Amino acid sequence: MIKAVSLALIGAGNRGAGIFGQYALEMPHRTKFITVVEPDAAKRKAFAARHNIPESKCFDSISAFFAAPPKGIEGVIIATLEDQRIEPIMKSMEQGWDILVEKPLCTNKEELIKLYDATKNYGKILIVCHQMRLSPIYRTIKSLIDSGDYGDIVCVQHSENLSWHHMAHSFVRGFFNNDSLTPMLLAKSCHDMDMLTYLLGKAVKVASFGSLKYFRKENCPKGAPKFCLDGCPHYQSCPYHVMKIYFDHDTDPAYIRQMGVVEDKEHLLELMKKNRFGKCVFQTDNNVVDNQTVQIEFEGDVHASFTMCGHNGIGRRMTKISMTNGEIDYDGISGDIKTYRFEPRLDSAIKVVAKGTHGGGDRAIMDNFIDAIVTRDKSILLTPIQNSLEGHLLVFAAEESRKNGKVVGIREFEKQTRASLFGKNKR
Template sequence: MNPSTETTADAFITGDLSRPLGRPLTIAILGAGARGTAFADLVAERPEVARVTAVAEPRERFRGDLAAKHHIAPEFRFTHWRDLLARPRLADIALIAVQDAEHAAAATALAGIGYQILLEKPMATNEADCEAIAEAARRNGITLAVCHVMRYTPYTVKLKQLLREGAIGDIVSLQHLEPIGNYHFAHSYVRGNWRREDESSPLLLSKSCHDIDWMADIVGQRVARVSSFGSLTHFRPEAAPEGASDRCVTCLLQDSCAYSATTLYRDGLRDGRADDGGAKRYMTRVVTGGELTEQAVADALTDGPYGRCVYRSDNDVPDHQVVNLEFENGVTAGFTLTAFTPLENRHTKIFGSHGQLTGDGRRIEIYDFRTEQRTLHDTAVDGPSAAEGHGGGDRALLNAYLDALHGGRPELIVSGIEATLASHRVVFAAEHARRTGGVVEL
């Protein structure tokens, strides 16, 4: 579909979702990195509902690859999302997957033109910008959803169903762990784009706003009070083993270090799974710009940020953190995020008045106090990582948003403006509590 010939600016969908749309939605992908590309590929699975018709991406190779794959005309390939501001509206939806620091500027500007917005998390890197995005969406009457994919997974849908049915009685407390994974943390939060707060955002926001949002969704109540503790403990110069050099390729310990970049990314080359699967392969594509060759990896590790020693980088985000929540109804919750785990799914225990629920993102076990019996529910779909589709959450989120707009079913969107704004406020309050050592009331 060419938006310049088949859809006029006045004919693009508005925030009025009262009736189904009689044509496929058109989507502009802003940011052709891992997330933008993944969502574009999911859109392509439903050509009768939506089509990718424009892309904005500063890296020529990434822009060209996405444009070629989705048959985007040359005149709808842009270097920067700001290039769209000089043009009449050219798509129904702007899918914003640019760097976190640009979310506020992109979302507010594009909302002003009338684009419907699907926005990667976090909403923005500070509370004022989150408020500004929400206000722009309300003022312009657009439908905005944030990619809190955990709300949409089959696992979450089943878990909430069990709770509604009273499987464990009333929720009393909750314990939730995000095991980021040792090499994932080293890749993204020591060497990668989210290693520094001044260049991205706090770790709790960039990595775990999903989890704070999910916990609030599960409890179904407003958070009343929050405290938090955490720090950067291990990935510091003083923790470097004797003999470590500044770069893994020149380090005598590169074959024995748990955080060796040469081991991680060369393993990514050897990952025998499909090109779009496997966490290490996924990360290696990020490092090399998509070129999966020994030479590309060697060049990247010799000169690029991903070849740095994890003990001698310029990172400053915590490598472990806990958050304590008290909800308005008295339910308490404890959340832990940590780098020091295998790469695996989140673990949750929900303690109820009549039983306990234990979940791992796929399997849900109910223990009934009265019968002392355990019942297992398996919701198996995709794997937990971004490379594997976040347990089916990526597909379910995108389908819900597309069906809401295309089919006139706004109730399918469960990560809209108000819900996201509320959970982001909790994250900012938790960060304030961590820095001040106090308890923050919301």
């Protein structure tokens, strides 16, 4: 019988416990968590109980864990927030473990370059959770492009349409609402920048525009208290009232997981009176954009435009690829990929069966990680860290453009970042 791969989890939050932990519970023959690092005591205990981890193998800090890591760890999953990534990555590399790290990799361009250089010669597995690359939808789109049937790519129109409640939860009330941690393009759309570079190669230059148009204090309805549950008079008219977002029959469980260990609805109600998710959406400390466009030129005269907007009925991505002998069109609502080949003439519709979170990508990336650990075949990996530089660089360059109103050359941007870090003559 094949032995399950022994993993460590750093960060037992929404993603750590809810996605990676859940995978282990559903696939015990493939993997198991033998140790956990999580500063929140309730989350740590809950995770340990579900995964039968003894207290001696539970840690409340990264330093305590790396001072005496339990024996037998084969791989580690790093699912902390993005400002807590570099240290666990570096220390895990010192241990020689296989690593899966959540995206985004870091919060600024300097950290990115340092990380990229430090991981260049790492011999073990080190992948980034850009699970979109592995989702059945984008794997199908990639294979259609690679088939050669449709010729060469000329233009791409891609968009990330967040639902209004996802925008409010994560990017107005939630942890990713302020660019002192992470700008919107990094937090949400680094998947999209990664996908564009995956499909199109190296970007040459970028221009971006964006703003926080709606979730601002001046749009707050008169008399709204700071917390919805303090008797907000606008319950009927406001879609963002907490009773509508967090107490609905189809509330996304990920929203609740981010609040810690929530016992029941009464407990949730208590939390909503004082936690960040209970606040009026017009009265938080948010500053990240709710709409942004990015125009990119890629090598080989290929152009792409990307739109992120947080004001949509249904969250979905849309991708339209115009090619010299055809068009590939994906619509996230129907889930269909439509193809139009010019010669020989053929139109078709493909229904991709994509089950599970992130269009099946979460399950697929864990499968990919475990498969690679078991087989030691790194060629099967679709998201090695070295392939993440371009997408992340594009994010930071686009932000530079948006803030300073100029077109940014990607290679010049990389060169300047390296020069600021290491001096003028180093690459």
